[in-house]
Amino acid sequence: xxxxxxxxxxxxxxxxxxxxxxxxxxxSRFFGVCWRYANNKxxxxxxxxxxxxxxxxxxxxxxxxxxxxxxxxxIIVNTAINHYRxxxxxxxxxxxxxEVLLPFDTHDEILNQLTSKELMEVLNTVLAxxxxxxxxxxxxxxxxxxxxxxxxAQLQIAEGTSKSQLFFAKKYIQExxxxxxxxxxxxVKMNHI
Numbered sequence: 716x717x718x719x720x721x722x723x724x725x726x727x728x729x730x731x732x733x734x735x736x737x738x739x740x741x742x743s744r745f746f747g748v749c750w751r752y753a754n755n756k757x758x759x760x761x762x763x764x765x766x767x768x769x770x771x772x773x774x775x776x777x778x779x780x781x782x783x784x785x786x787x788x789x790i791i792v793n794t795a796i797n798h799y800r801x802x803x804x805x806x807x808x809x810x811x812x813x814e815v816l817l818p819f820d821t822h823d824e825i826l827n828q829l830t831s832k833e834l835m836e837v838l839n840t841v842l843a844x845x846x847x848x849x850x851x852x853x854x855x856x857x858x859x860x861x862x863x864x865x866x867x868a869q870l871q872i873a874e875g876t877s878k879s880q881l882f883f884a885k886k887y888i889q890e891x892x893x894x895x896x897x898x899x900x901x902x903v904k905m906n907h908i
Contacts, residue, residue: 723780734771741784745791751854752795754847760904766794786824793861796869799847841891845884852877853884 717725717736725733746763753759769790779784842850851870852854856877863881867874 719783720780723774723783724778726774728843731770738767747839748788748791748858749795750801751842751858752792752851754843758798762795762798763791766791769794776804788823792855796851796855799851800870837892837895838888841888844891846889848876848888849880849884852880853888856881857885 717733719740722733722736722740726737742763745766746759749759749762749766750756753762770787773790774783777783797844842853844851852866855866855869856863860868863877865872866872866877870877
């Protein structure tokens with residue numbers, strides 16, 4: 716079995732065995748990132764394949780094997796964002812239900828009754844139901860840690876649009892989780908998933 720360092724060095728040399736090992740070793744971790752941004756599994760697979768091509772083409776930009784995972788994640792997130800950038804519409808998000816929901820702006824706490832796997836299954840299902848714009852802003856802000864000014868610049872939208880899309884996404888997710896029987900606490904932290 717190849718070490719991460721050996722896989723990295725092999726990929727630098729375009730070694731097919733190292734690339735296959737890289738794919739097998741990291742697919743589940745990085746495919747999950749693609750799936751959060753995608754409308755469906757096929758889109759997630761397309762994003763993943765496109766990102767892998769970029770990874771193998773530009774891997775020489777990585778200085779050390781220990782930096783590889785973070786670099787690959789950045790490539791995947793940017794590929795996912797670019798995949799939807801031209802398709803995204805930032806629909807009017809004012810037509811939300813009148814139900815008063817608990818705020819969860821601080822991201823302090825994750826749903827304690829769920830394991831990470833259960834949370835990801837439920838969250839991926841709910842995220843896939845969101846409109847593209849709200850899903851992308853939610854992922855960028857909550858999951859990836861982008862700020863509203865960074866999201867606005869990346870997506871070429873107003874900062875207020877980013878904020879309203881995030882508000883809509885959070886409210887929508889909270890409503891869906893409540894309907895699925897999950898007791899949503901005063902706040903939900905999802906940026907460590």
